[in-house]
Amino acid sequence: MAGEPQADCLFCKIVAKEIPAAIVRETETTLAFRDINPQAPTHVLVIPKSHFPDAASLAAGDPAAAADVLREAGEVAAQEGAVESGYRIVFNTGEGAGQTVFHAHAHVLAGRGLTWPPG
Template identity: 55%
Template structure:
């Protein structure tokens, strides 16, 4: 999608600090981190939000979570734990119209977030 910020990052039209990439998934550091480790994990296929997942594209979520395990090990947050968050829609706090997951770790994050 030509006007999607994350699609532009996937296509390397916008620079980012990439921490992981494979055929299906790209992960990069959040520009406004909310934790010592804050990475965005996005599918390379444009899906606007979790509400657009269906039988044809739902397998991408498994690719994201398989990548998340590798990323957590790479960042050194696999032993003590981390949080994965998906914001869906405007009221859910989604600000970019491309399915993405926030991986946060590196300290006791507590609950509720924020």
Template identity: 50%
Template sequence: MPQECIFCKISAKEIPVPVIYEDEYIIAFPDIKPAAPVHVLVIPKKHIANLLELTSDDIMLMGHVLSTIPKIATKLGLAEDGFRLVVNTKDNGGQTVHHLHWHILGGRFMTWPPG
């Protein structure tokens, strides 16, 4: 765990957050700067800097993340009208915390392009 990684500190319970969902592999919590009425972050507890850092060892973890996000979105009341799922990668991709994470955005109509 990189000592300066805020998401590692959250997953280690060093920084408390309101937990939306948690299991042994991931944790989901509200974004502190929401860009939509519903804006939740989903992070793996394992530190992975970004999508480019994934290895074949992470296949099961990624399958777990992608199969759990719909359950989280349903719990948040987003299943009927839909939601946007975003993964930013590196600085030019808009990644501000260098720990792989997914944004679940919903509660309003999403426009395109996103920005």
């Protein structure tokens, strides 16, 4: 069921503190931690604590949690000192777009020049 923890989900296990992560922020509804394979000097993932497979299902199923993820992405950027120089928030949806963990998550990327278009 959407929103419920999934036993086979890596990010649900991180939320449950069953798997360690380098946590940088935590709220009642979100968790932010450093990506284990960073693509930029600042690469932090912001996830809802509830399980939804992607950003669209999160927005449809729990709009408040989707807003929390976006707000926390901005807070992470501020905490990391990336507001002045700029940062990117990316949601990958589906394997073809590079999504490898099917628990909605935002990538906060900063600290180097980020080209456009990103794909």
